[in-house]
Amino acid sequence: MTIVTRFAPSPTGRLHVGNIRTALHNCLFTKRHGGTFILRIDDTDRERSREEFVEAIRADLAWLGLDPDSRVRQSQRFQFYEQQFERLKSSGRVYACYETAEELELRRKVLLGRGLPPVYERKPADAPVPEGRAPHWRFRLDHDAPIEWTDLIRGPQRFDPRLLSDPVVRREDGSWLYLLPSVIDDAELGITHVVRGEDHVTNSAAQIQMFVALGAEPPEFAHEALLVAGTGKLSKRLGAIGVNEIRGSGLEPMALLSLLARIGTSQPVEPVASLEDLAEGFDFAHFGRAPAHFDLHEVELLNARLLHGLDFAAVRDRLPPGTGEEDWLLVRANLQRLSDAAEWLEVLHGKVDPPDLGHEERALVRDAAVIAERVEWSDQAWRTLTEELKAATGKKGRDLFHPLRLALTGRDSGPEMAGLLGRIGKDRAVSRLRAAAKR
Numbered sequence: 001m002t003i004v005t006r007f008a009p010s011p012t013g014r015l016h017v018g019n020i021r022t023a024l025h026n027c028l029f030t031k032r033h034g035g036t037f038i039l040r041i042d043d044t045d046r047e048r049s050r051e052e053f054v055e056a057i058r059a060d061l062a063w064l065g066l067d068p069d070s071r072v073r074q075s076q077r078f079q080f081y082e083q084q085f086e087r088l089k090s091s092g093r094v095y096a097c098y099e100t101a102e103e104l105e106l107r108r109k110v111l112l113g114r115g116l117p118p119v120y121e122r123k124p125a126d127a128p129v130p131e132g133r134a135p136h137w138r139f140r141l142d143h144d145a146p147i148e149w150t151d152l153i154r155g156p157q158r159f160d161p162r163l164l165s166d167p168v169v170r171r172e173d174g175s176w177l178y179l180l181p182s183v184i185d186d187a188e189l190g191i192t193h194v195v196r197g198e199d200h201v202t203n204s205a206a207q208i209q210m211f212v213a214l215g216a217e218p219p220e221f222a223h224e225a226l227l228v229a230g231t232g233k234l235s236k237r238l239g240a241i242g243v244n245e246i247r248g249s250g251l252e253p254m255a256l257l258s259l260l261a262r263i264g265t266s267q268p269v270e271p272v273a274s275l276e277d278l279a280e281g282f283d284f285a286h287f288g289r290a291p292a293h294f295d296l297h298e299v300e301l302l303n304a305r306l307l308h309g310l311d312f313a314a315v316r317d318r319l320p321p322g323t324g325e326e327d328w329l330l331v332r333a334n335l336q337r338l339s340d341a342a343e344w345l346e347v348l349h350g351k352v353d354p355p356d357l358g359h360e361e362r363a364l365v366r367d368a369a370v371i372a373e374r375v376e377w378s379d380q381a382w383r384t385l386t387e388e389l390k391a392a393t394g395k396k397g398r399d400l401f402h403p404l405r406l407a408l409t410g411r412d413s414g415p416e417m418a419g420l421l422g423r424i425g426k427d428r429a430v431s432r433l434r435a436a437a438k439r
């Protein structure tokens, strides 16, 4: 079987990390098994859908490297939904209803008051049609047998259709609710696996019957436990963490994806440099059923660990022009963000501000300048310099090294000095030592 998956966001807001996790899992599953990953824009709601969000979704996915193999927009498929709707109408699987929202709410309260499940009560076929009222439409659930499937994450699922209301699929004004167009598309696009949040489990029960009613084989389902940040459900409506903020803060997409691929699973969360590597071993069997906790700080930590292991080739294009491989290998272990590299490259090849040193320290770096000028400049320069300076001044340990680091880099800490000094070079080193001695 060739796998076909889809990520189906509604363009009513920006993507948040919960959406990205769903997109990623669809993408990784497809990569792992080979197949097609479709981006379906669920823009049937003309009022709430906005073009700027469609663009933002595309841009965010592109930044993350989650490239769909094909793209579909629901707003271009209304005619197709109409045809399928007519089919279901003729076979009696969708039917007209005339209750107002108030009437339904009242009925619900009565049922609940009597301790009964608040399930929609169908009207007899010959019930009078209220005059001047346009119908909305419900899908008639088949009550004959339980709805069952084996969810790839949740295991065996079973729903009694008599305890579910016939879902509304179309409003009075002819507009579509999400449920039916989604099934029509999934069936027509040959989606083999629907991967989405567990808030859709009950929808899936009704949708399985819709597939059958349309003469299609229902796909496999994987409903993932929700992602939570702190407390509560993570949702864009709750103002959750957006992808654009993460992107804007200079974090690497793979740091975010490394976390989102593995939180809530039995696999270790670790920095992984490519989607291909993440896809290897991706398996819904690793997913737990408890909510996964998202913490942006974990992305920060992964980001640093990821950078510390990245090859020069992976970052070359994003480093300041003229940065060499040796520079990168020297500074990468000190970076929290890739943008921090610029600062260290300035230390290697540009200017540093002379530090304010105390009287004794100034004397020490003055001596150091004299030695640095005299000694042979090899990759042993740091060792030679510090050994001679130690012999000449009697200083050792921090008293010896710290003023040198400050004078040579303008900073308190950083990559190891031996490597730095080699890249800083003799002339620059001597003049920095002299400048620090004078200040």
Ligand code: GLU
Pocket: 007, 008, 009, 010, 042, 178, 182, 195, 196, 200
């Ligand atoms: N547009 C729906 C949503 O964002 C899609 C759900 C699905 O994947 O079927 O919730």
